Amino acid sequence: MTSQAVGIEYDARIRRAEKLIAEKSPASEILSFYKRIASFQKTLAMQIADANRQQLLQTNSGAEQRPRDTPQFGSVRDALDLALVLPQFRSFLSLVEQNAPNRLAAAARGIAALPSESWTALLTSYWENAGRFDQQISAFAQFFPRAFLQPYASYVAGRKAVPPVLVTLRVCPLCGGRPYLGVLRVEGDGGKRWMVCSFCEHEWDFRRLLCPTCGEEDEKKLPVYVAEQIPHIRVEACETCKFFMRTIDMTKDGYAVPPVDDLAAIPLSLWAHEHGFSRLQPNLLGC
Ligand SMILES: [Zn+2]
Ligand SMILES: [Zn+2]
Numbered sequence: 001m002t003s004q005a006v007g008i009e010y011d012a013r014i015r016r017a018e019k020l021i022a023e024k025s026p027a028s029e030i031l032s033f034y035k036r037i038a039s040f041q042k043t044l045a046m047q048i049a050d051a052n053r054q055q056l057l058q059t060n061s062g063a064e065q066r067p068r069d070t071p072q073f074g075s076v077r078d079a080l081d082l083a084l085v086l087p088q089f090r091s092f093l094s095l096v097e098q099n100a101p102n103r104l105a106a107a108a109r110g111i112a113a114l115p116s117e118s119w120t121a122l123l124t125s126y127w128e129n130a131g132r133f134d135q136q137i138s139a140f141a142q143f144f145p146r147a148f149l150q151p152y153a154s155y156v157a158g159r160k161a162v163p164p165v166l167v168t169l170r171v172c173p174l175c176g177g178r179p180y181l182g183v184l185r186v187e188g189d190g191g192k193r194w195m196v197c198s199f200c201e202h203e204w205d206f207r208r209l210l211c212p213t214c215g216e217e218d219e220k221k222l223p224v225y226v227a228e229q230i231p232h233i234r235v236e237a238c239e240t241c242k243f244f245m246r247t248i249d250m251t252k253d254g255y256a257v258p259p260v261d262d263l264a265a266i267p268l269s270l271w272a273h274e275h276g277f278s279r280l281q282p283n284l285l286g287c
Helices: 003-022 028-059 086-099 102-112 116-129 139-158 258-263 266-274
Strands: 179-187 190-197 203-206 224-226 233-237 243-249
Touching: 003 028, 003 139, 003 258, 028 086, 028 139, 028 258, 086 102, 086 116, 086 139, 102 116, 102 139, 116 139, 179 203, 179 233, 179 258, 190 243, 224 266, 233 266, 243 258
Parallel strands: 179 243
Antiparallel strands: 179 190, 190 203, 224 233, 233 243
């Protein structure tokens, strides 16, 4: 993956956030903050892609061939080279300090004052455990390592070979992380459902009628709620485990960009909470 290809992905997210803000989304404030985060992530992702390319060129130097970048099997979790991104962590913290709401800005100041060994511990522990054992960790506590490492995890996932899977997996085949979002994409006459990993953003296919949290498959226990004002976003709840998954329905709006449209779906969170459903994994900004 070239750095340009990586950049295009983030540009699409930034443009979508701008469009939703222009349409007076009730989540405009969140989306404006997200736009700054996404711009930072874009720069970081492009640096990671460039550094990887340099490494491949060095490995293959002397040979006439183009750098080889064949997908390898293995877990995303095995690939962390913190030295590659750690120098950028301070500027990430300043960005948050300058643009986030008070409590998050204060947390950024607090982390900036810690010695770099604490940063290493924070980032390493997130990388090892994110999406697996962190149900007790609040979205607030996860925000810094998650927003900072997401481009890295996503880049690594994009270069992994996907193992053949014969059953429907409830965790990501590339890292074992839980999904935080569903996506319906056009396939044949209908839509095919995918899960998006909360750690590495890999998407894997998933059955339409199946709770990703507890495995419930009885249609009567899987109510779906769609609000009139945002028809392309579904809340897929489960009466058995009381968790819900939000799903972006691309068959209804082909211009949606899942991670961004998810941030804009605040009214649906309110509905789910009122009905006693919780989200298995929150999105980046905890909404
Ligand atoms: Zn994953
Ligand atoms: Zn369930």
